[in-house]
Amino acid sequence: MTLDALPPHQGGAEQLARLLAQALLAGHWQPGDVFPRELDIGKHFAVSRNQVRNALTSLTAAGLLERTAGRGTLVREVGDWHLLDPLMSEWMTGLVNLDPQLVRAIYAFRFSAEPVVAGLAAQAAQAEDIERLESAYAGMESSAGSVEARAEHAEYDVAFHDATYRASHNLVWRQMGHLLRPSIMALIHRSQHRTDTLDDSLARHRQVLDAIRSHDASAAETAAREVLRRTAIDLGIVS
């Protein structure tokens, strides 16, 4: 794989890192492949070697690449990727065609984890957590009508689930909220977001909100599971 297929870039090392990371996430290189050399990348994108090194440092920290002096830069396999690195979430979010394997893995994780998180949230939620949830839910409701507001709707969706993780009041679970963004953003590209499915999704989110508000842990678990069943349909994982 060469760099020729990649679009030009504009901006600093962060932009370059995103560009290269998304190419890797999209599968332009196979695990074990040698990645282009620093100087070639710099020449191709007309940036200094410094910028290239900064970008590659990020990709290495995210577990996408493995660099060795003398040998060069190798592409690591999917199992080594740091899917929980916030940078990864950011890169995945902007990717239109995320690898279905990844979408499914993240969904399977959420399906097993999010009910537990919702249960914890029901136990630990404070007033401000409830407020965040209500505010996010209100946003989802107000943007559910129009098709053109689907991006806005997705943002409120992310905010709702993130608020759930935060309400668990556990530092580790909270960090995991980053994973939600790419997962929910994939919904935009994979589903038609028809009005009736949106209404159904909204109703299921409301169940979660109500359960957490009334501190009913088992109800929150059940409701979260129902939300994710809806999500699975919209993602095309099940019919």
Added chain:
Amino acid sequence: MTLDALPPHQGGAEQLARLLAQALLAGHWQPGDVFPRELDIGKHFAVSRNQVRNALTSLTAAGLLERTAGRGTLVREVGDWHLLDPLMSEWMTGLVNLDPQLVRAIYAFRFSAEPVVAGLAAQAAQAEDIERLESAYAGMESSAGSVEARAEHAEYDVAFHDATYRASHNLVWRQMGHLLRPSIMALIHRSQHRTDTLDDSLARHRQVLDAIRSHDASAAETAAREVLRRTAIDLGIVS
């Protein structure tokens, strides 16, 4: 807080990064504090500015620091730390006195998550997963007798739990295995690891192994919970 209290260092930027990270994790600086400047750090440890920048880049990527041109380097609050970054796990592992707040947060996470993971593992485990679990369990068993083998025992303990996460065959859960090391290593410093508690812990691990081996998800969940109850006692979280 100044650098004077820190021990000298030897080696590359990675060593320096570990040193500074562990000082931060130990609470030598408060959130919002200004971190020493690049040049001062370089002068103090007698390393080039390059090394300092590389080290600080790691800490920034881990969410420990926030750097802005012109302003300087600020220490971020605990809620922003990337606890799931493998580098963080590595730094935490070597820290003798990990912040009790962190130990408790990680334990609370494990207590809520690990039963689910064990359940998934029981469903998804392949032959090689069972082998890994058995091998780790055998190691725990053989190193349970002597007090001087407690470090070795901890390694097998980590391997056992890591094998559980891997057996779930989910890319996200698998990444989370990194968190186990600091959590389990904290056991060494916080408990006497007396023989009878070790035997009890061993027996509970065996229950997990047996449940996964027989693909009994609910039994695996229960058994994992029992292991963690034992862990809570050893960590001093409950009596």
Added chain:
DNA sequence: GCTTGTGGAAATGTCAGACATTTACTAGAC
């Protein structure tokens, strides 16, 4: 007095070039 702008100091960010180190491959001696 309050705002506004202007300058300088101080910090991180960037660049360019040379050099160091590691690795893999190749050619030659035996």
Added chain:
DNA sequence: GTCTAGTAAATGTCTGACATTTCCACAAGC
């Protein structure tokens, strides 16, 4: 054939200079 020395090629490191951003002090003007 096998071992060894040498060479090329890649990433890693150092250094010094410069760029950029931010904050602060101070003064001009309304």
